[in-house]
């Protein structure tokens with residue numbers, strides 16, 4: 001059967017499937033239902049009343065629990081609300097309005113600000129920098145992280161380069177974990193801007209899919225060793241550990257940066273939701289508790305990643321390449337004419353993240369990358385979606401052959 005005939009049959013089925021966003025499935029959320037009955041006590045370890053205002057930095061016992069997982073000592077961690085993305089957004093606002101340690105002026109006074117954006121990358125990072133008129137320069141991602149020759153050259157040559165977005169472990173969307181050498185070079189590289197910052201979004205620090213997890217070198221420690229302690233802003237959250245809409249988030253950095261951050265957030269809030277913090281401490285207990293909980297997630301989503309890999313292998317052959325990540329939430333599929341494939345899938349009732357979303361300004365110059373988010377649908381729906389996607393890839397390839405269009 002031709003791809004055209006398969007596609008007509010696909011459209012006939014009137015599917016309504018969604019692979020757009022990396023959301024946990026209801027069964028994953030069920031793993032954390034006990035949170036809804038907690039906390040048993042509203043008293044923090046130091047005896048304070050969690051129901052009241054105060055403790056801007058967050059409960060020490062929660063910071064201690066997460067310190068080893070995010071590679072920042074507890075005294076230099078801050079607990080935020082349910083969204084680490086909000087912390088990233090607000091950090092940039094703070095830097096625009098209040099000089100970061102080491103800066104000669106506020107970022108809003110700079111004639112131009114540039115951020116390096118490893119691609120493919122996370123669209124919501126790019127949305128934040130775009131919102132503030134920050135120029136985004138793509139940097140290619142390799143199998144061991146961003147191309148460090150390019151990064152080192154750009155940060156050394158141009159003082160307008162103030163930041164780089166990094167998802168260093170099981171990256172969104174490529175699944176790549178930065179190598180020790182990449183992390184060391186990020187820690188050590190000379191930068192033209194004295195106030196250059198690495199936005200180290202360790203969103204998938206504990207989100208392993210195998211029993212042989214990737215190890216990530218300790219950027220905050222390495223940066224401090226190289227005299228660049230203030231260079232690193234670390235972010236993480238429990239959005240994909242407990243409840244995506246009701247977790248806790250973390251900001252971690254050097255003493256000077258934490259002081260700067262708390263100085264700014266003290267103007268924003270009288271204190272965070274400590275009842276939710278207590279709930280998370282009682283539920284997760286310690287790093288071993290987090291690891292055991294994440295294993296249950298892996299049991300639910302591991303088969304989904306395997307299914308995508310199997311269907312793509314059977315149906316696509318050499319029409320595309322894709323990643324087989326050892327953790328995280330995404331698979332990155334590379335095919336010719338990605339935007340056309342996404343449009344065909346949409347017309348057949350299969351919603352995919354727009355092609356180009358993985359690049360700054362939504363523009364993938366090669367029109368190749370499609371981010372697949374397999375966690376939310378159950379296996380039968382996921383199989384239908386990937387089978388349908390494969391039909392669309394074959395159809396676009398077939399139409400390209402007929403029209404003589406280059407891949």
Ligand code: PMP
Pocket residue numbers: 022082083084085086122167172201203236237238239244249
């Ligand atoms: N960072 C990355 C790399 C992500 O993939 C996501 C979720 N898709 C987030 C941050 C969002 O985190 P939060 O829910 O803590 O805002």
